[in-house]
Amino acid sequence: MKNNPSTFPQSFSEKNVAVFQQTLQQPVSCQGVGLHSGQAVRLRFLPAEIGTGIRFRRVDQSDALDIPALADYVIHTERTTVLGREGQSVATVEHSLAAIWALDLDNVLIEIDGPEMPIFDGSAQPYVQALQEGRLQQQNAERRFLDILEPITLMDSSRNSVVVASPSSRFSLECSIDFQSAHVPGGTYFLDNPEAFLAELAPARTFVFFHELEYLMDQGLIKGGDLDCALVYAEQPLPESKLLRLIQRFGRDKLTGNSLGLLNTLQPRFSDEPLRHKVLDALGDLALAGRRIRGSISIHRPGHSINVAFARKLRELYAHE
DSSP, X not given: OOOOGGGOOGGGOOTTOOOEEEEESSOEEEEEEBTTTOOEEEEEEEEOOXXXXXXXXXXXXXXXXXXXXXXXXXXEOSSSOEEEETTEEEEOOHHHHHHHHHTTOOBEEEEESSSBOBOTTSSSHHXXXXXXXXXXXXXXXXOOEEEOOSOEEEEETTTTEEEEEEOOSSOEEEEEEOOOOSSSOOEEEEEOOHHHIIIIITTOOOEEEHHHHHHXXXXXXXXXXXXXXXXXXXXXXXXXHHHHHHHHHHTOXXXXXXXXXXXXXXXXXXXXXXXXXXXXXXXXXXXXXXXXXXXXXXXXSOOHHHHHHHHHHHHHHHTTO
């Protein structure tokens, strides 16, 4: 059901309606483990001044720099989005940025004492819960929007991905996936209000196919991974030797498949949880445009690479407006 435009949060406000920047009323803290680094980290989400935007700060570095959450600072997009500046970096920022977007925050400083944001349960829900404890504070300055003024198409032929965007008086996002999988169904999800994100997208966890999991383990990644923070899909029954490797790696006594093709014992929170998580990731990456977007965006086969490329394209076209 569509919301009445008069009830939209600021991020969905119609053009020519004055809306204001927002930050946190008070700092909030949390801690967790990075998915790929396996390093335990502590976070603090802090109120920030008008016009600051979203920034990350590596407080474990003696010469800590602020790394703006902008596409200009993205240094890596393979399976995660990594921001970097002058040798300092923060990985896996997309879930926290999606939560910040959904909660209508403009100015936040994120202090972290390690190289990677926590994976928690693989969703954005823990970030939402932490940030809600800080509560919103309206600031005495109008929000600046990034308005899409003409149709835009961006393609990545290597991944069969495409973004199509067009002008609109407010923001909407449509994502579709097609993995050619018997267990991860294709489909389309349409988002046009933040409340839907909080209820229908924030709890959606990340997912991986077993052959990808093997590759990541071979590359020395997912050191902080656990079978409770991702849905693992096996396209076919696995040999005992491969099951044994996973049991040894993750310390599980038993691994089983089920009728959904899930290798681990998690049950989906939604029938289309992988699709919903792809929308979640796309929102986090699009936040790297640096402003709230007003426009209609459709992404077929979203991924960090094309999501960030589109955010960068928007900045090239409209960030100077």
